[in-house]
Amino acid sequence: MTDRVITGTDLSRLRELNSLTVVRALRDQPPATVTELAKLTGLSRPAVDVIAQGLVTGGWATIVEPGASSVVGRPARRYRFRATAGYVIGVDVGGHKILALLADLDGNVEHTARRAVAPDADPAERLAALDQVLASCLRASGKTAEDIWAVTVGVTGPVDASGKTTLFTPLPGWQTVDVAAHLSDRFTCPVVVENDCKLAALAERWQGTARDANDIVFLLAGMRTGAGLIIDGILRRGYGGAAGEIGALKAVRWLAAPSHLEHCPGVPATVNPDDAAAWVFNAARDGNRDARTAVLRYVKDLAVGTAALVLALDPQMVVFGGGFSRSADLVLDPLRRELQKLCLRVPDVRASTLGADSVALGALRLALNEVDQRLFTVGLSAPVAPRRD
Amino acid sequence: MTDRVITGTDLSRLRELNSLTVVRALRDQPPATVTELAKLTGLSRPAVDVIAQGLVTGGWATIVEPGASSVVGRPARRYRFRATAGYVIGVDVGGHKILALLADLDGNVEHTARRAVAPDADPAERLAALDQVLASCLRASGKTAEDIWAVTVGVTGPVDASGKTTLFTPLPGWQTVDVAAHLSDRFTCPVVVENDCKLAALAERWQGTARDANDIVFLLAGMRTGAGLIIDGILRRGYGGAAGEIGALKAVRWLAAPSHLEHCPGVPATVNPDDAAAWVFNAARDGNRDARTAVLRYVKDLAVGTAALVLALDPQMVVFGGGFSRSADLVLDPLRRELQKLCLRVPDVRASTLGADSVALGALRLALNEVDQRLFTVGLSAPVAPRRD
Numbered sequence: 001m002t003d004r005v006i007t008g009t010d011l012s013r014l015r016e017l018n019s020l021t022v023v024r025a026l027r028d029q030p031p032a033t034v035t036e037l038a039k040l041t042g043l044s045r046p047a048v049d050v051i052a053q054g055l056v057t058g059g060w061a062t063i064v065e066p067g068a069s070s071v072v073g074r075p076a077r078r079y080r081f082r083a084t085a086g087y088v089i090g091v092d093v094g095g096h097k098i099l100a101l102l103a104d105l106d107g108n109v110e111h112t113a114r115r116a117v118a119p120d121a122d123p124a125e126r127l128a129a130l131d132q133v134l135a136s137c138l139r140a141s142g143k144t145a146e147d148i149w150a151v152t153v154g155v156t157g158p159v160d161a162s163g164k165t166t167l168f169t170p171l172p173g174w175q176t177v178d179v180a181a182h183l184s185d186r187f188t189c190p191v192v193v194e195n196d197c198k199l200a201a202l203a204e205r206w207q208g209t210a211r212d213a214n215d216i217v218f219l220l221a222g223m224r225t226g227a228g229l230i231i232d233g234i235l236r237r238g239y240g241g242a243a244g245e246i247g248a249l250k251a252v253r254w255l256a257a258p259s260h261l262e263h264c265p266g267v268p269a270t271v272n273p274d275d276a277a278a279w280v281f282n283a284a285r286d287g288n289r290d291a292r293t294a295v296l297r298y299v300k301d302l303a304v305g306t307a308a309l310v311l312a313l314d315p316q317m318v319v320f321g322g323g324f325s326r327s328a329d330l331v332l333d334p335l336r337r338e339l340q341k342l343c344l345r346v347p348d349v350r351a352s353t354l355g356a357d358s359v360a361l362g363a364l365r366l367a368l369n370e371v372d373q374r375l376f377t378v379g380l381s382a383p384v385a386p387r388r389d
Numbered sequence: 390m391t392d393r394v395i396t397g398t399d400l401s402r403l404r405e406l407n408s409l410t411v412v413r414a415l416r417d418q419p420p421a422t423v424t425e426l427a428k429l430t431g432l433s434r435p436a437v438d439v440i441a442q443g444l445v446t447g448g449w450a451t452i453v454e455p456g457a458s459s460v461v462g463r464p465a466r467r468y469r470f471r472a473t474a475g476y477v478i479g480v481d482v483g484g485h486k487i488l489a490l491l492a493d494l495d496g497n498v499e500h501t502a503r504r505a506v507a508p509d510a511d512p513a514e515r516l517a518a519l520d521q522v523l524a525s526c527l528r529a530s531g532k533t534a535e536d537i538w539a540v541t542v543g544v545t546g547p548v549d550a551s552g553k554t555t556l557f558t559p560l561p562g563w564q565t566v567d568v569a570a571h572l573s574d575r576f577t578c579p580v581v582v583e584n585d586c587k588l589a590a591l592a593e594r595w596q597g598t599a600r601d602a603n604d605i606v607f608l609l610a611g612m613r614t615g616a617g618l619i620i621d622g623i624l625r626r627g628y629g630g631a632a633g634e635i636g637a638l639k640a641v642r643w644l645a646a647p648s649h650l651e652h653c654p655g656v657p658a659t660v661n662p663d664d665a666a667a668w669v670f671n672a673a674r675d676g677n678r679d680a681r682t683a684v685l686r687y688v689k690d691l692a693v694g695t696a697a698l699v700l701a702l703d704p705q706m707v708v709f710g711g712g713f714s715r716s717a718d719l720v721l722d723p724l725r726r727e728l729q730k731l732c733l734r735v736p737d738v739r740a741s742t743l744g745a746d747s748v749a750l751g752a753l754r755l756a757l758n759e760v761d762q763r764l765f766t767v768g769l770s771a772p773v774a775p776r777r778d
Contacts, residue, residue: 158703158733167733167734168733215627215628227701229701229702231620231625232623232625234621236620236621236702237703238604238702238703238704239604239703239704239705239736240703240734241703242700242703242733242734243701243702243703244701245700245701245703245733246697246700246701247700248700248731248732248733249693249696249697249700249731251640251641251642251693251696251697252640252641252697253640304638304640307638307640308635308638308640308641308697308701309701311631311634311635311636311637311638312616312618312632312633312634312635312697312698312701312702313618313625313627313632313701314547314626314627314628314629314630314631314632314634315627315628316628342637342638343637344547344556344557344631344634344637345556345629345631347628
């Protein structure tokens, strides 16, 4: 329609955008040739060739030399995203344990550190345990804090804009604890705090049973029931970080649901309250009538809050996760039947495949998202750990 | 970092993108000079000058010649988006009325047509009334169907991917009615069908009380209660189009809520059931004790479902809309008090400012979105009505 004056600034910006385009293509792919990258990015082969060499020099990519091959002609070299340019840590600060995962920029876990913590531990004890877990994680993997590009810490309770659980948390004394501030003398990179249910939902979509879904209601089911919501492919936090807290509403029965298990007749006095639910699920599996009734009553109550979320959001999928997901064999069918009665359209109902590590794994994913967001919005610079703003 | 080979295809694409950038800037702005457009778009003045003239020739922009001015030097001409290049229609097919609005591409309403319809009208009657309203709307505004770039029809009940309300609708016989197909011999442009609560939510964010919010729970409150959800600035339909239907769950009490008004002691036998609620609200305003109790009971039930949505989504704002919003003076304060008891964080609670036209207005907005989406993704062509794919 018109002629266009191309300026020097336009060209330099175009060059940076094209480099980012190639990095992004490398990031999502197995090692790729220049020809493959040109096809993926829509850039010309000569342009990709020059960019890829620049990315190797800059530390963003490595060359995978072709092996011996029977193909006629010289096989092409491939480029691979240099996932070991940096590392991220995801931590789950739970009631009973602290679990940390350290991974490279592709999310490959290089080390796992775990430590039990008493449910009634005060904040100082819990933070000391966190420090020990992080220190052992770095030490065992031969990394220093400077190698870490992002840390995400999962906690129980809605996390507000200040990274604290001021509205509510079952961790004793934890309401005003500022984990990010606590870790700021150890790490210079961004430290993000997030709610455990939300992180477990992220993990389930990343590596779990919800990989093929964009609209997910994730249930973190245990002696407490929480939810994480992914809508149109994005984890939703809500305006104040408190999305998914529907369990606080008495009418939807999540507060009452686990008490059917806790107070099931026949639970031996020797079983401590934290293990009562596991005992009931096992007994139900063995045909114990009281246990089966308790499980069905649990599911009936669980279904009310789940139906509220399903009717509100009309998701593609409900994922039953958290500690109770080990007993999904007893829960899924009756849950589907209850939802059939209560909902207009029943989504796919599945069991989590990630088990007890899902919160730490989701924390890892959020840390990687943080890295990618900086990488693809701030613009391409040398691959070093970012500093907090 | 690297040199970049610029190809002919790149340049032509860049030119089209730049034209679109200027159209988009014009679309969101009062008339602007080339200098202003250059600043807004980041393009150079000479480039914008050429593009703007091209847009005038192409029919996308008009020139606003400067008036007499005391400023030294010749004042600059301004360019304005040519909003009359096309028109859109938004329709509300309700239980009691059909309302159509015809507007230009800036959303300026040029004509409003309204027609009462019996609540028990069968689909053929209701469709005939719709045809009459649309015909009178076109006739009165001197337009033909070819001038219309998009039509959106609002209906009651969740709208599925086929544009039908197969899951549920209170309109008699309407479950399998295909409004889009019915209108396809009259209009060649895209015809979209959408749920009334969702459209009213869109309208409230466009021209109503929620203009400054991105996370909104909108309540369409009347003898039925529905919800429309805007999350991160986007209307959410859900996987199957049934988001917001939480009212179907008995436990959250929306099904029961209006019955407190309908069955309030003292409603005269001469008042028909559809007007009973209005009578009760008026009586409550006049101090009638039974009526005040009925209103409080209504609000108490309304608050349960509202709290479920607030706890699930943690919105910035709850908007009380629909027919009952005329009585917001009696509802808002007790609603806030109930939410205070039930929620972790109480959002801003406001009354709708749009009243009975909100559904049709939201339909207009969705039609404009449809136009913009084609405009800014398909690429710039001559300004004529798009045809359905």
